[in-house]
Amino acid sequence: MKTAIITGASAGLGREFVLGARDNFKDIESFWVIARREEKLREYIDLLPGKDVKILAMDLCNEANFDIIADILKANEPDVRLLVNNAGCGYLGNVGEGDWKKQTRMIDLNLRALTAITHLVIPYMSSGSKIINVSSIASFCPNPRMTVYSSTKAFVSSFNRGIADELKSKGISATAVCPGPMNTEFIYKGKIKGNSKTFEILPYCEPKKVVAGAYRAAKLGRTVYTPTAFYKFYRVLAKVLPQSVMINFTRT
Ligand SMILES: NC(=O)c1ccc[n+]([C@@H]2O[C@H](COP(=O)([O-])OP(=O)(O)OC[C@H]3O[C@@H](n4cnc5c(N)ncnc54)[C@H](OP(=O)(O)O)[C@@H]3O)[C@@H](O)[C@H]2O)c1
Numbered sequence: 001m002k003t004a005i006i007t008g009a010s011a012g013l014g015r016e017f018v019l020g021a022r023d024n025f026k027d028i029e030s031f032w033v034i035a036r037r038e039e040k041l042r043e044y045i046d047l048l049p050g051k052d053v054k055i056l057a058m059d060l061c062n063e064a065n066f067d068i069i070a071d072i073l074k075a076n077e078p079d080v081r082l083l084v085n086n087a088g089c090g091y092l093g094n095v096g097e098g099d100w101k102k103q104t105r106m107i108d109l110n111l112r113a114l115t116a117i118t119h120l121v122i123p124y125m126s127s128g129s130k131i132i133n134v135s136s137i138a139s140f141c142p143n144p145r146m147t148v149y150s151s152t153k154a155f156v157s158s159f160n161r162g163i164a165d166e167l168k169s170k171g172i173s174a175t176a177v178c179p180g181p182m183n184t185e186f187i188y189k190g191k192i193k194g195n196s197k198t199f200e201i202l203p204y205c206e207p208k209k210v211v212a213g214a215y216r217a218a219k220l221g222r223t224v225y226t227p228t229a230f231y232k233f234y235r236v237l238a239k240v241l242p243q244s245v246m247i248n249f250t251r252t
Contacts, residue, residue, distance in 0.1 A: 001052065003030040003078035005121060007060065007113070008087030009044075010035035012184030013134065013207045017084045020211040022048055024219075025082055032056055032078075035087065060087055060113035061105060070120050080124045082218075085114040085156075086134040090149035091190045092252060103148045110152035118163065127171030130218040133160040135176040137231050140238035145196070145252040153178075157224070164223045173221040177214040179205040180231045196252050203230055 004021045008014035010033075018033060030052035033041045038057035045053050056072070058065040088110045091102040114133065125131075138146065139153035160176035167174060182205050187193040210227050217225035226232050238246055 001030045001076075001078055002028050003032060003080050003124075004028045004082040004084070005032040005034070005078075005080055005117075006082075006084040006086060007034040007117060008134075009033035010037045010040035012186060013179075013182060013210060014084070014086040016207045016211040017086055017132070017214075018044060019047065020208075020215055021082060021084075022051070024215045028081055030054060030078065034058065034060065060117075061108040063112070063116075066113075066116040066120065069117065073120060073124055078124055079126065080121055081129050082132070083118065083121050083125070083130070084132045084134070085117060086132075087113060088134060088152075088186075089189065090136075090138075090146060090186060090192070092145055092192045092195055094145060095147055106148050106152050110149070111155050114156060115159065118159075122163075122167070122172070125170075125172050129172045131160075131163070131167075131172065131174040132214055132218055133157075133174065133176050135160065135178045137178050137180045137226070137234060139176070139178060140235050141243055141246045141250050143250050143252045144247065146192075149190075150250075161223055173218060173223075175214065175218045175222055176224050177210065177217075178224060178226045178231070178235070179210045180228065180234075181205065182207050182210065192252070198250075198252050203228065205231075 006017050009018050031048055032054040033044055034056040036059050041055045089106055133156050135156040136153040138150035139157040143150040157176045160174050164174040181199050181202050192199050205227050213227050214225050226235050
């Protein structure tokens with residue numbers, strides 16, 4: 001069955017990725033939606049009429065769940081046309097202060113889960129299939145006070161570029177999506193809202209538009225998609241200026 005697998009599907013950008021896939025990839029017959037909150041995932045049964053909806057309510061910080069995903073893939077042998085690695089978290093705070101578990105949680109979810117799922121799903125993809133890895137403008141340059149988060153997103157963008165090359169011969173594309181701040185649960189859960197001058201000043205991206213642009217870029221086989229002229233300019237600046245200069249302006 002032609003399948004889309006979308007992580008972090010219960011809220012924010014992930015929800016827009018699911019609804020956007022319904023409208024942009026009409027041939028997809030089955031949606032595998034992954035997040036912890038089952039009740040939110042169940043809403044897709046009504047939102048995706050006529051489609052098969054597989055609800056995978058699981059914590060992607062728990063490695064044992066990767067074996068479960070591997071087993072479900074083996075049992076169903078889906079024809080995965082679209083994989084969106086969207087689940088992610090980001091916490092404000094200097095390294096060495098506060099709860100260490102928040103620092104390593106960003107690595108578990110943003111890196112380990114994304115890597116494991118991509119590795120497991122690729123064998124079920126074929127020519128024309130698309131991978132979208134949700135990165136961030138934080139991947140362009142380290143962001144003090146969100147050092148671990150920006151480092152995880154640097155990994156995501158670098159990982160994406162590497163697999164895009166590896167998968168070229170198979171006709172599978174990989175696109176890193178690099179939005180600026182968005183008004184989702186992310187900025188509340190990470191205690192960013194109200195505690196970061198940068199997040200007060202920067203222009204916000206609209207999740208629906210980010211998803212529309214991401215799907216356009218994926219269809220064109222682009223390796224990176226950065227929404228809005230403002231953040232495209234920031235990406236160029238971060239490429240041409242040394243990080244020792246950039247870092248004076250990138251504190252979160
Ligand atoms: N918002 C921003 O300012 C911003 C800017 C740039 C990039 N991004 C990136 O955009 C992506 C989506 O973020 P968002 O803004 O939409 O945030 P969000 O509203 O907090 O959504 C995060 C999603 O990830 C899921 N998730 C969190 N922890 C999980 C876990 N342990 N296991 C499984 N699923 C988990 C959440 O579902 P459950 O809670 O139900 O598990 C939710 O569906 C992330 O990769 C983020 O880094 C966000």
